[in-house]
Amino acid sequence: MSIMVKQEELLKNNVLGKGLVEKRNYEASKKNVDSVVRDAYEEYLYIAAGVLPPGQDNKGNIVFDKNNFRNSDPVGNKAIRKVDFEASEFYTKLTEVFQRFTLEEYVFFNGYLNYETDADICEKLHYSDRSALKRYKKSAILKVAMYFNIDVLK
Numbered sequence: 001m002s003i004m005v006k007q008e009e010l011l012k013n014n015v016l017g018k019g020l021v022e023k024r025n026y027e028a029s030k031k032n033v034d035s036v037v038r039d040a041y042e043e044y045l046y047i048a049a050g051v052l053p054p055g056q057d058n059k060g061n062i063v064f065d066k067n068n069f070r071n072s073d074p075v076g077n078k079a080i081r082k083v084d085f086e087a088s089e090f091y092t093k094l095t096e097v098f099q100r101f102t103l104e105e106y107v108f109f110n111g112y113l114n115y116e117t118d119a120d121i122c123e124k125l126h127y128s129d130r131s132a133l134k135r136y137k138k139s140a141i142l143k144v145a146m147y148f149n150i151d152v153l154k
Contacts, residue, residue, distance in 0.1 A: 014102065015102055015104075015105070015135060015136060015139040016138070016139040016142055016143060020142070021138055021139070021142060022154075023153060023154060024142055024145070024146075024151050024152060024153055024154065025152040025153065025154050026138055026141065026142065028152035029141060029142055029145040029150065029151045029152045030141050030145075032145055032150040032151070032152065033141055033144050033145050033148075033150065036148060036150050037094070037144055037148060037150075038112070038113060040090055041090070041094070041113050042113075044086070044087035044090055044091070093147070093148070096147070097143060097144050097147045097148075100143060100147075101140060101143065102136065102139075104125060104133075104136040105136050105139055105140035105143070106140075107121060107124050107125055108121050108125075108133060108136050108137050108140050109140045109141075109144065111124065112137075112140070112141075118130045118133055118137075121133060
């Protein structure tokens with residue numbers, strides 16, 4: 001069994017355990033998530049605007065519509081197709097991580113990708129105290145870092 005499989009088993013719909021969190025440098029891992037995942041999300045959001053990011057249906061299920069690509073120029077510019085493919089692959093991976101989140105982690109990370117404040121995210125979760133978000137925040141960031149293999153061990 002590979003390490004990745006073992007990590008995925010630990011991630012399914014639970015907040016990361018204290019032991020896993022303590023083994024990782026949260027600040028360094030968050031910096032990696034900022035520079036790799038968040039930046040890619042923003043880049044693909046604007047460069048490949050026809051690819052929809054993961055959403056949620058009325059039952060709370062995560063939905064990814066990869067059939068909504070924009071029309072390319074008639075010549076079929078190879079560079080645009082490559083960006084569309086990369087964006088689609090990235091959103092597929094992000095969706096796979098989202099499927100391992102708890103609801104609180106999902107709400108947090110969606111807000112995080114869109115530069116929402118902790119106060120805004122707490123309001124969505126109906127939390128009166130931002131400290132209640134701390135555990136979900138760390139868990140979500142580290143799950144993403146672990147999935148993309150950019151987590152930093154202490």
